Amino acid sequence: MASLISCPHCGTRPKEEFSIRGAVVARPQPGAKEDAWYRYVFIRDNPKGRYQEYWHHAAGCRRFLVVDRDNLTHEVFAVTDATEFAKNAEVAR
Amino acid sequence: MTSYRLDSGGLVNRSYALTFSFDGKSFKGLDGDTVASALLANDQMLMGRSFKYHRPRGPVTAGSSEPNALVTIGSGARNEPNVRATVAELYAGLTAVSQNRWPSLSFDMGSVNSLLSPLLGAGFYYKTFMWPAKFWEWVYEPVIRRAAGLGKMVMEADPDRYEKSWAHCDLLVVGAGPAGLMAALTAARSGVRVILADEGFRFGGSLLSENLNIGGVSAADYATGLIAELASLPNVTLMPRTTVFGWYDDMVFGAVERVQKHVASPSPDLAVERLWRIVAKRAILASGAEERPLVFGGNDKPGVMTAGAVRTYLNRYSVAVGSKVAVFTNGGSGYRTAADLAARGVEIAAIVDARAASEDVVPAGVRVIRNGAVVATKGRKRIDGLVVERAGFQEEISCDALAMAGGWSPIVHLMCQRGQKPVWSEEKQAFMAPDVGSAFVAAGSAAGTDTVSAALRDGAAKASAFARDLGFAAYEANIPDVEGEYDASFAPLWYVPGAKDKAFVDFQNDVHVSDLGIAQREAFRHIEHTKRYTTAGMATDQGKLGNVNTIGIVAGMRGVSPAEIGTTTFRPFYTPVSFGALAGASRGEHAAPTRTSPLHGWAKKNGATFVEAGLWYRSSWFPKEGEKTWRDSVDREVRNVRENAGLCDVSTLGKIEIFGANAGEFLDRIYSNGFLKLPVGKARYGLMLREDGMVFDDGTTSRLGPNHYVLTTTTAYATEVMTHLEFASQTLWPDLDVCFTSVSDQWAQMSLAGPKARAIMSRIVEDDISDAAFPFLAARTVTLRGGLAARLFRISFSGELAYELAVPAGYGEAVADAIMEAGREDGICAYGVEALNVLRVEKGFVTHSEIDGRATADDLGYGKMMGMNKPDFIGKHLSTRFGLTAADRLQLVGLKPIEADKEFKAGAHLLKENAAPSMASDQGFVSSVCYSPTLGHYIGLAMLKSGRERIGERIIVWDGLRNSEVPAEVCAPVFVDPGNTKLNV
Amino acid sequence: MRYSAFSILKQALSGNRLWTPAWREPEPKPHYDVIIVGGGGHGLSTAYYLAKEFGITNVAVIEKGYIGSGNVGRNTTIIRSNYMLEGNNPFYELSLKLWEGLEQDFNYNAMVSQRGVLNLFHSDGQRDQYARRGNAMRIEGVDAELLDREQVRRLAPYLNFDHGRFPIMGGLLQKRGGTVRHDAVAWGYARGADQRGVDIIQHCEVTGIRRENGVVTGVETTKGFIGCNKLALAAAGNTTTVGRMADLQLPIETHVLQAFVSEGLKPVIDQVITYGAGHFYISQSDKGGLVFGADIDYYSSYAQRGNLATVEHTMQEGVTMIPGLSRAKVLRAWGGVMDMSMDGSPIIDRTSIDNLYLNCGWCYGGFKATPASGFCFAHLIAKNETHRVSRFMRLDRFERGYALDESGKGPQPNLH
């Protein structure tokens, strides 16, 4: 990955159509402590290997996608709509 | 000493002679020649000089790995340096010039470096040029730089066109030799969508160079047959003159097609080079094998070339590279070369075979020196003899060319560009392609096959496997018999010891065996260190010829296998690619798309000067006759707005239409201030923060219906805000019932500001817009006289009575014209972004000069807009951190010069009076400055440490960069009408 | 062996056969006073200054590949001190001063070349920003000049002055900025450190950090356990990976940046020039190659290779800025993995573990920092005390709200 992303809505598209926002991290609940907010905004797991990252299909459907991939080999495991992803994560939680 | 054109044969068109020039001298070549083959046909062996020692050099290959024969082709703005003469296609009128020599190719002053060479060993420059300290910059470096580089650039704008295209296929075949042609055909016959690309101007690869019969016809004719068949198939795209230069993630390949590099005057309707991004499901690398040079003393002299190159010049171009050619070989390629030369009547001086014995067929009457080695070459600008050593005895042999055959290296470059390294094979004595997964494989001699028949079979087999894999019924290709193949096996000989002259591994960069020795001795033993220290493999050919020899030699010095040494990293580009091709058409004015406002025509009519702002062309001011400077115009525009009225194009603001039952709640979480209670028909100024608590953007949002809003952003942040909203709604709060879309392009929006704005607007709008009916911050759909529906907002960025009117874009120009007409009697003027800026600075409104990503709401004086009672909004939670609330933060203030005639500029810093300049004493900076025609002096907005409590203080506006220090008074950041009396009328 | 004109001559006369290793290749000792993880510019310079300035010589630099295999060996070699914020500017100025005396200091010619760094601006707004930066430099005594269009034209006549959309209005010039021969920096520091007793251990990967009673006692490596009193991390793009071995959680994301070199060309570009209407920067090496780069690839990556889209974008900007480049050919493209921090500025600090020290977050600007970074980090390690000029580069600045955000882009590392 990195050259092409398969958008679940639009099909296979080049990197140029996307803007990349960074790691997928869950936003704390409004009442969370300041430390949780600090970690949410500033601290990153930054693993070497499997990684979930927000890619915004800016020149296509304008959906945020969660791209699940290996950041060393650039292999992509899955591309999911972010809303869908959040719902699944909710269920998992 | 001669190389010459033979009377018959070859793949050149003898009925079509081409005149060209080299170093100003005129030559004749034939259609089908390269520059190198044509020069050789004219007995011009000397074609270049090496980089460091300026040694005379001739071509060593007949292909794209050429390190020596680099020339500059073309003149004027079409000048192109570092073209490989060995691949440059000849055309009538071509002009080529040799490089890196002065005053001439045959007499080059730079060659004195050769005499100094003992001082110039690997890494010498790291150890010297340090004394005295200042001399590096003043003396040594300028001298070194003068010697740097090969070709010269003219640095003029390129007159030619470039473009890019995407291509999609099931199978990409790289290389159109026997393996590639057969692979493409097999796949295509199975129904697969195939692209076949080859860097050569003629398909066929080695079939064009080898003297063979395939299925009863010559190899070249056989290739022609395959190509014709491929060309007839609808699912095949043939791409000659196309180098696949890189393999990228997801089976995307970069390729460059030289569309018109072989014509004297390119057609303006076509690109000269076209960049291809090829998306393939599968790919076959059929790029062939590279013949290795042998490493012996004087192996770089003109006349020494690889045996394969000698055969290519002979069989394809019908050029004998000499009249008496010697062969130095460690395998069958040398014998085949001798046989081909002999068959064409060229005298063979001798075959020197490093091996004790072999089964190769020796051409009749040719002397073979077994167990022999070339230890030196004679001659300077072209060899005229060799010294051969055998069993301790030396013998001189006269010759005018030497074919060297050092064995074969599969060309696996592309498969190694994504991190995998090639793998040493003891059996093949070569680095083989790594396993890169099942979608991309090598075939033919790129995969280690030795013969044409094996290449054909391998190509067919790999293609049919892919066809099956992709769900096609595989087609069984008919592989004909090949007659006249030879045994291409070899026994490795990494270098010949005992050389007197230098034995080169990297020809262009002049790296020789003893440099490799220095590197080992000095601890630069890792092959990457060896490379970087000696520069072996770093020249324009990227070590295509030399790297494997370097590795073999280093392995020998260390007494280990080449497997243990390994290769250096393979990187794009397979061969160098022009900036032009990679940039394509998107350059200069077309570097980015342009946006024009619906009021563009109106602005033009009114004489606007335009400025580019975030892709938009915005009208910056509207000069009138007699106005000498932009300031004259801007001052007039500002005064006119404050006194009468002005019309300004604000169409470039981002506009987002928001719907949904939770739209209000959504906005409440997006903005720091409250939006839930905004009444229908009203606009409100809002502040958006980033999650780290800093201000992100601002703008007004209007409620048009219970569940319907329209939000505006700044021009600069329109895209970012849209993305921000999408992020929030899709990932943070997907449960909110809200949807939105950009309507930025739908509306032409114009601001009518000034005391006479209402009078003018009433002539345009049918609705009652009296202060009572349409008060400050009213926002409603209205009807223009004549019936057009429009949106009217009573918002002001100037402090004046003002309206923003939005009409469908196509009517924008007409409505603006109508307003100008309606306002004529009231003295309306058009005003641009410069005047807009002055008006807002006078009122202390912030823009992204102040919202610079480091400012909090409170810094900007908007502390009250932090709805801390709301449970949540973006930026709330981190806005209370210590550093964001500290007392010494920079806060927005106004500045007035103490002496009214003094000017200061944005970008100046602030210092306490009498303080010595330093970062520690720095008090802040000036963010925006303008001349206020209203007040008659300069004013500024500034971010000042603890600014708000320092109103009234005298401060120095320090601009060391522009040599100015102006005392100023800190004041509130509102200069005009602080009570807003002009707004609410 | 000391390098001198004499040594070169002597070697030449003996066929260059008597050169001695630039550094030893020792086996690791069981224990060191200080272990530095990462044989890049920062790790090696830290070792050098520890030994030279602070007399701490029982030091090992542990490098998983060959020294210089990381970003120090793959950057565009630009050095400058044209920073705006108080937390950055004095630090980079110290670095520039150290560069200026470096060759004499470590007896190695790293070819520090103060050819000037010119940042072009293309609009009034950009000029104001550059003026703010230039004044921040001048206020601290750092050289800076604001050039107008004609002054720029005199320096670089080949720039695209006719551009209607993004006209070159002028530039911010730092004459003392320039380039340095990247590899030689690593080699020079390595040699200097080695001569003072530092062990440089290559091909040895740190795989674990051993802690006892809350303090670090040493590192697990591919060559076995090596003990230490103090552990210092200078692993650039791999900081998170190494940091995690001690449970550090960091404000770092790893990204890839590409760089490029053209074929060798006769000198045409004298300064380092950066494009203000985009993100392109270029200089010409002493060998004749145009060395240049532009934006990062924007996605997280630990692979040292980049994307074709970014390559094309880079060339578009290059040709837009310098139309005459169009017919020059690009030879090679590569990538480096960088430790992008949440505000684009570095961290030189202690950690929550007493004897564990951290040096990271250099993004794509840490080459120029190499001397000062090593100097300040050595200072911190040796004295347990932050050097004055690096006092803003604290790890807790994010939590406390003191981000050092030169670009104002906020906590999205790929935008810095």
Added chain:
Amino acid sequence: MALTLLHRHVLDDHISGFETNANPNHLSVFRRPVIFSVLAKVGQERAVGAALEAAADIAVRTCAPGEWLAVSQTSGSETVAGQLSAIVDASSVDQSDGKVLLTVSGPSVRKILAKCVAVDLHPDAFADGHSTNMLIGHVTGNLARTGADRFEIIVPRSFAGSVFEELMEMGREFALTAAFAGD
């Protein structure tokens, strides 16, 4: 005072000067098509999509899940607005002035478009009737296939000049001509 307001097409200035006789490869610009953005309420994407498909005289272009362009060459904007407002759980907004609609057709159309879009337009991959948002000449637009050798492009008005010029430049090799439809 009643205003008489002239409607201007953004490409008026760009097109003048081009060959009016259409070549085999030709670009047509439509003067005043009706184009609406239609947005579905979260969760109602499918129902809204189906209702849209059923609407008479409206061509539906897919932008995103739950977002479409409703295009009509034959109905007026009130009619379309009426039809759309009848769809439950959909919001719609007139974009007729914000979007520019053109078609490119001819034997070389795929070769021309391959220089402007990254998507595979082989009929097996991009069938007749298919539409989607994508980068078209560096601008986000909507591309639809409306025939074997015919594509429809919808781009934002402010970018239309840029896109038009890029298409014409890329079509130069194939003698692409351009005109307003019906002119």
